[in-house]
Amino acid sequence: MTLAATTHPTPRLYWMIALILAVVTAAEVGASYVDAVEPVLVPLLLVLGAVKFGIVVAFFMHLKFDRPLFRSLFLVGVFGAIPLFVVVLLTFGAL
Amino acid sequence: MTAVAQSVDHDPKTGLWSWITTVDHKRIGLLYAVTAFAFFLIAGIEALLIRAQLAGPDGTVLSAEAYNQLFTMHGLTMVFLVVMPIASAFINYLLPLMLGARDVAFPRLNAFSYWLFLFAGLMIYSSFLFGGAPDGAWVGYSPLAGQLTETVRMDFWAVGLQLLGVASIASSVNFIATVFTMRAPGMTMLRMPVFVWMALVIAFLLLFSLPAVGIGLFQLFLDRNFGAVFYEAAAGADPLLWQHLFWIFGHPEVYVLVLPAMGIVSEILPVFSRKPLFGYEFVVFSGAAIGFIGFGVWSHHMFTSGMGPVAEAGFAVSTMIIAVPTGVKIFNWIGTTWGGRLRMATPMLFSLGFIAQFVIGGLSGVTHAIVPTDYQQHDTYYVVAHFHYVLFGGAIFGYVAGVYYWFPKWTGRMLDERLGKIHFWLMVLGFNLTFAPMHILGLNGMPRRTYRYPEGLGYEFWNGMATIGAFIIALSFVFFIINLVRARRHGGVAGDDPWDGRTLEWATPSPPPEHNFDEVPLVRSLDDFWHTKYAEDEEGRAVRVPAVTGAATDADTEAGDDHEAIHMPSPSYYPALASLGLVVFGYGMIYLNWGWIAVGVGAIVALWGLFGWSLEPVTKGDDH
Amino acid sequence: MTTDTVLDALPPEHGEEHDVHHIRKTAMWVFLGSECIFFGSMISTFLLYRTTTGDGPGAELFNVPFTSASSFVLLMSSLTMVLAHHAFERHDTRQGRVWLSATALLGATFLAGQIFEFTEFVHSGLTLSTSPFGSSFYMLTGFHGAHVAIGVMMLTAMAILSTSGRLHHGRGLNVELVGLYWHFVDIVWIVIFTVVYLLQV
Amino acid sequence: MPPERREPGPGGIGGGRSRLGGTGRRAALITAAVAVLGACSGSGPQSALTPEGPIARQIDDLWDLVFVLAVIVFVLVMAVFAVSIFRFRERKHDTREPRQIHGNTPLEISWTVLPAVLLAVLAVPTVRGIFEVRAAAEGPDVIQVNVTGHQWWWEFEFPDMVSDDGRTLVTANELHIPAGVKVQLNMTSRDVIHSFWVPPLNGKRDVVPGRISQLVLEADAEVADKDFGFGPGIIPGQCAEFCGLAHADMRLRVFVQSPADFEAWAAAQLEPVPIPTEGAAAAGYETFNSTCTTCHRAVVADADGAVTTLGAERTLEVDGVTFLDQFGPDLTHFGGRSTLGAAILENSEEHLADWIDNPSDLKPMAPLRNDLEAGKVLGMPSYGIDAEQIAQLVEMLEAWQ
Incomplete structure (x- = not known):
């Protein structure tokens, strides 16, 4: 196991990421108003949301560079919660 | 080994204030144990009253109102104020010792968890003084729990459980961080004692399950007090949502109650069989599997609620799957005894009792997974029988075994074997007489949570037996209490390692010094302490290693030991203060009509405690 | 979680002093894992009730352009937060304090936007008691707002503490943890913005 | 003793008592008690182990299967366990240390796989059973009953049994069904969650506010003549989901009748009852009409045959189905019922008088919390009616056969 904290991102990267996040958010809002994407809107928005989520976690929260233990702890929470609540909503026929 | 104890310069501090401000995991463990035992006696008295009421048809000992409060409080107390904290007591005391650590990762957070548990427990019980205790069953099904808003009984339940949940999440975070970051050098994950593994599994279970019920409790509280309509069928809400949120927590909770006991039994069996645990990896991974699969079975508490046959079939299968790792554990325990030299001391007896009774509870659990039969069993005394076989015949037997086993470590004194054996046999008799008949009652159609039953349905005889059994259980605990009290003064002196133990806690003096280990041990294998005492001959039999004076700790001393350098965290009253603030805040929330002052005061006190806590240095003079 | 990564979690290096920083970060990540279930419960409650509006108003109330703006504010506060952390790592307390304050300010702006939005909705007839939709909407966004408020309080406290030089690794409050x-x-x-606002339009 | 089982279950005859008695390993006392006292503690009229219809029997057959398997597993495991304990217990003169066995992978795999196979075998009839027991009853013969759960009583409406003037058959706490016919219950609750349970006829089913749950009851043809201790064809049941104060007293009875008797009963129930015109009963009617009809409902006819329904008609709409939602039970043919207070007391003049005087003495309820405006009812209040008026009411009600 390595402590990869040495390869720390720079402020330049942070600004870049913020720019990407801003663009994705604009795309999301735009997409929800364009009729043409209506059929794929739900998956599209979920994918774009997941991209933003992933970028913040990986870079701003340093999960990409930090200990694998942290990654496991957090991913257990995220990927435990998703199927759990999908099943709950399925039993209600709400998905 | 005893010699080194004197060389440490920490005064053993005494007095009430030292207990309030303590951050020593061992003292906190003892506080948990004593508090949980006190609540156990209260819950036991509640159970006896319930059994007295049900001894015959149309019982008149209790009113329906009193009965509903007592069975609710019995369940709530046993789950949240007895078994969880007694597990916490063992984990607190033993986790750092077994890992070769000086303390848990966050000693003050640990104290906070304890005080919040105590104050929240007292708060729930104070409801008896304020017009009655919670009376909507510990599961608090909506909309019943939201219905009686004239009384604050169910507000005490909702707020009390919420606070207890905060305490449990705090200790879970603490235990997980401890296991991942505080292990002694060489203590890899697969060298950790099974008990530590089970502690880790339940910490994860609590961590990922409590937030669900926490949200449910918030919703219920908002419904009751702020006009929200989360469970208001008339507004289009679905009351089954509560059952999902509750059981997403409630089912893993069952494993939270029993896995530490399984861990305890997994420590005791090898010591008294004089053999290593059979299939250590399988026991560990089956425990982890139980925890993991435990998140996929919650809806088997809802087979009669009308989820639809597909969901029922799915949860039936997942419930059956969880029986597999449970079976693996049992087979490995039997494998551990096989070929050993079994010393029938009290801890061993209770562990063997655990196995036998847990098998019954496990098998009756499988019958619940056969969904159509569960349509008949659900919400009857059959279920009561089932979960008492798991949680009393199982968990409580395991924890009592643990008390007999580690009492010498905690106090330096041995418990009396003769009294212990009387306790055991009376408890086995009383337990089975109480709960075996409940299988029959349930199958014969007696629903649970009923304060009386009429003549003519054939329930008299077995209810009478169950009541007799309950009083025999109570009698058995009289012997336990006598034993505990006697041993504090007159018990035989234990020495460091009275049972010829295998794990690191036996390498310390009894009771261990504040800093646990003079030298942090270096761990080279599973059961490392045992291997400093025994080797294996060519036949594979254990042979005593010619006594190297001292054992693990001395042999593995690192250079430059300087006891002056051991910094233990300083005592702090902020954790107790912060938890007190939270409970005052809780009272304010319950009595909203006049309690805004309490809300404010509580919030300020809690914040004061938290800020003081986060700004004070961990160790005095350690302001770097 | 794969077994490999669990078993990889080796104990810290020898010695008396455990890496306090590492322990605290572990705890924070553990806590955040738990928070996933906390918010997951509320989000699924909202999804269950997203059309259960009874006689009251529903998702047509949402003003997506406005909420997009406040989402953007919160998103940018993550940038200022990470810059603050970067500054403190280089022991540049002054610049760190500036970024911390900026983060707190952006957080407060977001909160102000939320208060404005709540007021608008209440005026349009959506309250906690209107419908399960209303109950679950206010609870979800309200609990998120409470998290932001707690964050703003911690950021402000840290900004103030940094002036007296009382902000360092030895203490419970530190920039990296609050940043996480x-x-x-x-x-x-x-997630809330996507699931609650965008998918409803 | 109830009538014997259809056939001896594999685990032994005599219901769950003797079959389960042996499960407490160390509880030899219990086993002995079973043997000695078995004869005088029958499995009871509300037992799930004495099925009286095809659905309950299917469940019971599944139970017999899983019970036998569980006993076999238990005996095998405990036998090995007991051998291990006795064979390897420490003996005085044997000081040799045991061999240090750390595990055995083939053994581990086999005791992981074997139970998994066993459970997979059990899963097949389980899943099939779920779909079969859950299946809705279909066909022209099926009798529909709309059930409304109340704190703490049951309201039954037969939507397809309609009088000439368009009234449906309504009754409370005593459900009459024809033997050998499938009866489909469509259930909802007006307040909290209840659970409808008549063990000899089917498993239980939760009755959830805002939802419709369905349960099919079917009794064997000969049940109409069997006496379970309450009279021929009468099977007790009760609410199985904790529903507050009087949960224990939310009972019910199912009257299994021959199809002909059932038809006759239904026809009689649809008839109005006469308004008493003279004597004490007439005075009782005055009281009834001024006080009781706030909550209770009754269909009466005057001397000229003009039919009136006393009491406001209240209904509850769930998923497009209309359920009755009266504050109190329909009392039209009260005198013909065998119980009162949700099947907790035999219907006698004495009991009825006590009940009217103060219902909460006989059954724990919270009528002081009633709020009829808000539709909230937590039991029948005591109206402080004097003894004479009570006697008049009793006479009138008991005459409404």
Whole structure:
């Protein structure tokens, strides 16, 4: 196991990421108003949301560079919660 | 080994204030144990009253109102104020010792968890003084729990459980961080004692399950007090949502109650069989599997609620799957005894009792997974029988075994074997007489949570037996209490390692010094302490290693030991203060009509405690 | 979690002093994992009730352009947060304090936007008691707002403490941990914004 | 003793008592008690182990299967366990240390796989059973009953049994069904969650506010003549989901009748009852009409045959189905019922008088919390009616056969 904290991102990267996040958010809002994407809107928005989520976690929260233990702890929470609540909503026929 | 104890310069501090401000995991463990035992006696008295009421048809000992409060409080107390904290007591005391650590990762957070548990427990019980205790069953099904808003009984339940949940999440975070970051050098994950593994599994279970019920409790509280309509069928809400949120927590909770006991039994069996645990990896991974699969079975508490046959079939299968790792554990325990030299001391007896009774509870659990039969069993005394076989015949037997086993470590004194054996046999008799008949009652159609039953349905005889059994259980605990009290003064002196133990806690003096280990041990294998005492001959039999004076700790001393350098965290009253603030805040929330002052005061006190806590240095003079 | 990564988690290096920083970060990540279930419960409650509006108003109330703007504010506060952390790592307390304050300010702006939005909705007839939709909407966004408020309080406290030089690794409050918390609150909002606002339009 | 089982279950005859008695390993006392006292503690009229219809029997057959398997597993495991304990217990003169066995992978795999196979075998009839027991009853013969759960009583409406003037058959706490016919219950609750349970006829089913749950009851043809201790064809049941104060007293009875008797009963129930015109009963009617009809409902006819329904008609709409939602039970043919207070007391003049005087003495309820405006009812209040008026009411009600 390595402590990869040495390869720390720079402020330049942070600004870049913020720019990407801003663009994705604009795309999301735009997409929800364009009729043409209506059929794929739900998956599209979920994918774009997941991209933003992933970028913040990986870079701003340093999960990409930090200990694998942290990654496991957090991913257990995220990927435990998703199927759990999908099943709950399925039993209600709400998905 | 005893010699080194004197060389440490920490005064053993005494007095009430030292207990309030303590951050020593061992003292906190003892506080948990004593508090949980006190609540156990209260819950036991509640159970006896319930059994007295049900001894015959149309019982008149209790009113329906009193009965509903007592069975609710019995369940709530046993789950949240007895078994969880007694597990916490063992984990607190033993986790750092077994890992070769000086303390848990966050000693003050640990104290906070304890005080919040105590104050929240007292708060729930104070409801008896304020017009009655919670009376909507510990599961608090909506909309019943939201219905009686004239009384604050169910507000005490909702707020009390919420606070207890905060305490449990705090200790879970603490235990997980401890296991991942505080292990002694060489203590890899697969060298950790099974008990530590089970502690880790339940910490994860609590961590990922409590937030669900926490949200449910918030919703219920908002419904009751702020006009929200989360469970208001008339507004289009679905009351089954509560059952999902509750059981997403409630089912893993069952494993939270029993896995530490399984861990305890997994420590005791090898010591008294004089053999290593059979299939250590399988026991560990089956425990982890139980925890993991435990998140996929919650809806088997809802087979009669009308989820639809597909969901029922799915949860039936997942419930059956969880029986597999449970079976693996049992087979490995039997494998551990096989070929050993079994010393029938009290801890061993209770562990063997655990196995036998847990098998019954496990098998009756499988019958619940056969969904159509569960349509008949659900919400009857059959279920009561089932979960008492798991949680009393199982968990409580395991924890009592643990008390007999580690009492010498905690106090330096041995418990009396003769009294212990009387306790055991009376408890086995009383337990089975109480709960075996409940299988029959349930199958014969007696629903649970009923304060009386009429003549003519054939329930008299077995209810009478169950009541007799309950009083025999109570009698058995009289012997336990006598034993505990006697041993504090007159018990035989234990020495460091009275049972010829295998794990690191036996390498310390009894009771261990504040800093646990003079030298942090270096761990080279599973059961490392045992291997400093025994080797294996060519036949594979254990042979005593010619006594190297001292054992693990001395042999593995690192250079430059300087006891002056051991910094233990300083005592702090902020954790107790912060938890007190939270409970005052809780009272304010319950009595909203006049309690805004309490809300404010509580919030300020809690914040004061938290800020003081986060700004004070961990160790005095350690302001770097 | 794969067994490999669990078993990889080796104990810290020898010696008396455990790496306090590492222990605290572990605890924070553990806590954030738990928060996933906390918000997951509320989000699924909302999804269950997203059309259960009874006689009251529903998702047509949402003003997506306005909420997009406040989402953007919160998103940018993650940038200032990470810059603050970067500054403190280089022991540039002054610049760190500036970024911390900026983060707190952006957080407060977001909160102000939320208060404005709530007021608008209440005036349009959506309250906690109107319908399960109303109950679950206010609870979800309200609890998120409470998380932001706690974050703003911690950021402000740290900004003030840094002036007296009382902000360092030895203490419970430190920039990296609060940063993790703050980013988490941000990503929860990313989910809420997508699921609650955008998917309803 | 109830009538014997259809056939001896594999685990032994005599219901769950003797079959389960042996499960407490160390509880030899219990086993002995079973043997000695078995004869005088029958499995009871509300037992799930004495099925009286095809659905309950299917469940019971599944139970017999899983019970036998569980006993076999238990005996095998405990036998090995007991051998291990006795064979390897420490003996005085044997000081040799045991061999240090750390595990055995083939053994581990086999005791992981074997139970998994066993459970997979059990899963097949389980899943099939779920779909079969859950299946809705279909066909022209099926009798529909709309059930409304109340704190703490049951309201039954037969939507397809309609009088000439368009009234449906309504009754409370005593459900009459024809033997050998499938009866489909469509259930909802007006307040909290209840659970409808008549063990000899089917498993239980939760009755959830805002939802419709369905349960099919079917009794064997000969049940109409069997006496379970309450009279021929009468099977007790009760609410199985904790529903507050009087949960224990939310009972019910199912009257299994021959199809002909059932038809006759239904026809009689649809008839109005006469308004008493003279004597004490007439005075009782005055009281009834001024006080009781706030909550209770009754269909009466005057001397000229003009039919009136006393009491406001209240209904509850769930998923497009209309359920009755009266504050109190329909009392039209009260005198013909065998119980009162949700099947907790035999219907006698004495009991009825006590009940009217103060219902909460006989059954724990919270009528002081009633709020009829808000539709909230937590039991029948005591109206402080004097003894004479009570006697008049009793006379009138008991005459409404």
